[in-house]
Amino acid sequence: MPKWSLSSDFSHTRNPSSVWSYGSKPAGHVTGMLNLFTHLDPEPDECNEIVAWFGSDTVWYTHWLGVYHNNKPTNVVLKGHVKFTANCVALHPGDDGRFSVARFTAPKDGNYVLDATFTHIQTCAKYSGVYIVYNNLMTLWEADLIGPEDSKSFKTNDSGITVRANEPIDFIAGVGLDNVYDCDMTLARVDIHLLEDQTEFPVVSGSIGLILGVIISAILFILFYIFYRYRENRRNANSYQAIN
Incomplete structure (x- = not known):
């Protein structure tokens, strides 16, 4: 130390x-x-x-x-x-x-x-x-x-x-x-x-954590959007079938 x-x-x-x-x-x-x-x-x-x-x-x-x-x-x-x-x-x-x-x-x-x-x-x-x-x-x-x-x-x-x-x-x-x-x-x-058990690059590590957080948030948003579009498309398809 x-x-x-x-x-x-x-x-x-x-x-x-x-x-x-x-x-x-x-x-x-x-x-x-x-x-x-x-x-x-x-x-x-x-x-x-x-x-x-x-x-x-x-x-x-x-x-x-x-x-x-x-x-x-x-x-x-x-x-x-x-x-x-x-x-x-x-x-x-x-x-x-x-x-x-x-x-x-x-x-x-x-x-x-x-x-x-x-x-x-x-x-x-x-x-x-x-x-x-x-x-x-x-x-x-x-x-x-x-x-x-x-x-x-x-x-x-x-x-x-x-x-x-x-x-x-x-x-x-x-x-x-x-x-x-x-x-x-x-x-x-x-x-x-x-303290020896601390990372030598806390600022870099913090930046990496922030970037990973942004990436994960973006992935979740995309998955939610795909699910939302899928649900809307199914709803539209069912409505079309009911009309015809």
């Missing part, structure tokens, strides 16, 4: 990498265009095991907009108040309200099961908004995080959701109800797996 993990698959070398990419969306637009982050930097002072993907206008401790990763197998506390758990990925929105995004892009057609948890990891946390958006059009789920260590989870049912190859699913953190970016570092635990 093919599986992917935002934490375990985190790339320190490329963006995008495999099925994952890291970037931002404009303030207030969870369905806006994804702008990819351009460079990965280690924390410069005391915790260089914490790294982050940033855009061209951001470095550590400036705009904060980024996707962060603790590459140690142990917990790390940054600056005394940001609690990075082992091997975790965290999202932080920008000081201008832009959203931080980790994007999964489906490698093939199929049904995907999503399991995601968002958690505040700063002791000063107040409000954050978290979202899951399918194909840059449909919000599958959204929630508000309020206060330190608040956590919300989302999981699809066992049959998952149908996704076509190259369609994205975005996992997003934003500024929340207070519209303030301070203390909005949000852990994102995301696990995804593709």
Whole structure:
């Protein structure tokens, strides 16, 4: 069963990498265009095991907009108040309200099961908004995080959701109800797996089913029409015989 993990698959070398990419969306637009982050930097002072993907206008401790990763197998506390758990990925929105995004892009057609948890990891946390958006059009789920260590989870049912190859699913953190970016570092635990017993071509299969349905309906119509004409011809023949 093919599986992917935002934490375990985190790339320190490329963006995008495999099925994952890291970037931002404009303030207030969870369905806006994804702008990819351009460079990965280690924390410069005391915790260089914490790294982050940033855009061209951001470095550590400036705009904060980024996707962060603790590459140690142990917990790390940054600056005394940001609690990075082992091997975790965290999202932080920008000081201008832009959203931080980790994007999964489906490698093939199929049904995907999503399991995601968002958690505040700063002791000063107040409000954050978290979202899951399918194909840059449909919000599958959204929630508000309020206060330190608040956590919300989302999981699809066992049959998952149908996704076509190259369609994205975005996992997003934003500024929340207070519209303030301070203390909005949000852990994102995301696990995804593709159901193996699903057809690789659900759209094609659906089309074949539709075509077969049309063909069967047409055959039934023709049989009904033949029967109707036969019955009418018999009725006409009997009427003719009765007259003569």
